Amino acid sequence: MSIDGKLGPIRKGLLEFLILKIVATDMVYVADMLKRLSTTEFATQEGTLYPLLSKMRRENLVDYEWQESEAGPPRKYYKLTPKGKAQLVELNAYWKQINATISQLGN
Amino acid sequence: MNKVITVNLNGNAYQVEESGYVALDEYLADAEAKLKHNPDLLDIMVDLEQAIADKCNRHLTPAKNVITRSEIDQILNEMGPVEPNAEPDMGDGAEPQPKDAKHERAQTDSGAPKRLYRIREGSMIAGVCKGLAAYFNVDVTLVRLALCVLAIASAGALVLAYFAAMVIIPPADTLEERAEAHGQPFNAQELVDQAKEHYANFKKDAEAWWRKGPGSPDWKGFKRNMDDIGRETHRAARQARRAVRNAHWSFNASPEIDYASHVLTMLMLPIFGLIIGALTVVWILAIISLVNTGAVFGWPLPVPIPLWVAILILIGLYSAVVGPFKMAIHGRGYLHQRRYYGWPGLLGGLIWLGCMILAFVLAYTYVPEVRDFVANLPSMLNQIVRR
Numbered sequence: 001m002s003i004d005g006k007l008g009p010i011r012k013g014l015l016e017f018l019i020l021k022i023v024a025t026d027m028v029y030v031a032d033m034l035k036r037l038s039t040t041e042f043a044t045q046e047g048t049l050y051p052l053l054s055k056m057r058r059e060n061l062v063d064y065e066w067q068e069s070e071a072g073p074p075r076k077y078y079k080l081t082p083k084g085k086a087q088l089v090e091l092n093a094y095w096k097q098i099n100a101t102i103s104q105l106g107n
Numbered sequence: 108m109n110k111v112i113t114v115n116l117n118g119n120a121y122q123v124e125e126s127g128y129v130a131l132d133e134y135l136a137d138a139e140a141k142l143k144h145n146p147d148l149l150d151i152m153v154d155l156e157q158a159i160a161d162k163c164n165r166h167l168t169p170a171k172n173v174i175t176r177s178e179i180d181q182i183l184n185e186m187g188p189v190e191p192n193a194e195p196d197m198g199d200g201a202e203p204q205p206k207d208a209k210h211e212r213a214q215t216d217s218g219a220p221k222r223l224y225r226i227r228e229g230s231m232i233a234g235v236c237k238g239l240a241a242y243f244n245v246d247v248t249l250v251r252l253a254l255c256v257l258a259i260a261s262a263g264a265l266v267l268a269y270f271a272a273m274v275i276i277p278p279a280d281t282l283e284e285r286a287e288a289h290g291q292p293f294n295a296q297e298l299v300d301q302a303k304e305h306y307a308n309f310k311k312d313a314e315a316w317w318r319k320g321p322g323s324p325d326w327k328g329f330k331r332n333m334d335d336i337g338r339e340t341h342r343a344a345r346q347a348r349r350a351v352r353n354a355h356w357s358f359n360a361s362p363e364i365d366y367a368s369h370v371l372t373m374l375m376l377p378i379f380g381l382i383i384g385a386l387t388v389v390w391i392l393a394i395i396s397l398v399n400t401g402a403v404f405g406w407p408l409p410v411p412i413p414l415w416v417a418i419l420i421l422i423g424l425y426s427a428v429v430g431p432f433k434m435a436i437h438g439r440g441y442l443h444q445r446r447y448y449g450w451p452g453l454l455g456g457l458i459w460l461g462c463m464i465l466a467f468v469l470a471y472t473y474v475p476e477v478r479d480f481v482a483n484l485p486s487m488l489n490q491i492v493r494r
Binding site for chain 1: 118145146147150154155157158160161164185186188189190191
């Protein structure tokens with residue numbers, strides 16, 4: 001298996017965590033999220049993000065509200081629900097723990 | 108020179124080169140197939156269409172109003188393939204989907220359970236022939252021809268059989284029943300399409316309204332509506348999907364009881380028909396006697412009112428009395444996609460009539476104005492006529 005074949009699933013698994021992080025900072029809509037991720041190794045696309053957001057909304061982690069935009073129709077702006085905030089706290093703690101474990105095991 | 112096709116993306120029209128249209132259509136169809144088991148399918152499809160529309164806008168200028176094939180390719184490339192995400196409750200969307208598709212096709216091929224129904228749409232008399240044709244999967248004209256020939260050959264005995272069949276075989280009135288008559292599994296795709304169209308139309312209207320500007324007082328209400336409609340569409344989609352699931356279930360489990368009760372009520376219906384016929388004869392005789400003698404079967408009118416008002420009252424009385432029986436025959440209201448026929452329909456009609464009478468009696472007894480109105484009605488009507 002190529003190295004990218006191994007890294008892909010890791011990135012995919014972390015995407016939801018990153019979305020929670022982005023949504024936590026500000027009310028954002030999908031194009032904002034894509035832009036913020038585009039410069040990172042987690043760059044993703046609408047085709048992935050919309051289904052993921054709908055799943056997160058079903059799990060009651062995020063919610064959206066309609067807001068007007070300067071041009072075109074109103075947009076869905078996403079925000080965290082209390083449950084989403086709680087999960088982000090948990091994930092952050094877990095991520096730190098993983099990091100600590102990884103560095104503990106040495107190079 | 109390339110042919111251009113106008114597409115509707117989430118309620119806005121875009122002109123796309125033909126080959127680009129094909130690519131776009133493929134992308135959206137693929138997305139829909141991949142998200143087939145996603146409860147938010149409609150929501151996501153609307154989002155995807157809107158995202159594509161936004162990207163299209165970037166390629167349009169006042170001087171350029173067509174999206175080219177290469178631009179569509181670029182847009183779809185930016186969109187990326189739709190990835191159904193792993194769902195804890197239904198497994199990875201990508202995995203079970205092909206299996207399910209095969210499963211459904213197998214259902215269609217093997218044929219869902221078939222039942223003999225009368226099909227009244229496009230029928231000549233009562234739909235018996237159409238029902239038979241659907242049941243045996245032959246052309247309805249052949250069935251009708253055979254019936255005519257056999258009716259003559261049997262010296263009219265078959266005509267009686269036809270009427271018997273008309274009474275005994277229940278009509279296929281709901282979508283489900285019609286599908287059953289042809290032996291097709293009930294398909295809720297139409298419902299889904301309808302809901303989608305409804306949503307698209309709404310958004311189009313809403314956007315026109317929205318362009319009036321965020322300053323308009325309706326603006327807050329609009330946003331609320333958007334949310335409501337979104338939720339409603341969502342719910343409609345879920346219901347449609349549930350209907351698909353239940354369709355398989357109901358074909359296998361419940362028709363036995365329903366079918367039997369249907370046949371029973373069908374036997375009751377001629378009796379109601381006879382009652383309606385008798386009432387109609389009495390009514391016509393009453394009108395004739397009223398016109399000829401100024402009294403109904405020898406009972407003079409209690410208050411002096413003009414003849415035409417008396418006739419109107421008779422017509423009203425007739426429809427009030429016959430109404431419940433008509434409801435019994437034509438069905439009244441829906442319960443689980445099924446009309447009430449026979450006794451439930453009659454009961455519903457009688458309750459309705461009873462409520463009307465009770466309401467009038469109560470109003471007459473307790474509201475003096477109503478009593479005055481009724482007392483003054485004859486003289487009022489006479490005045491109108493004299494003028």
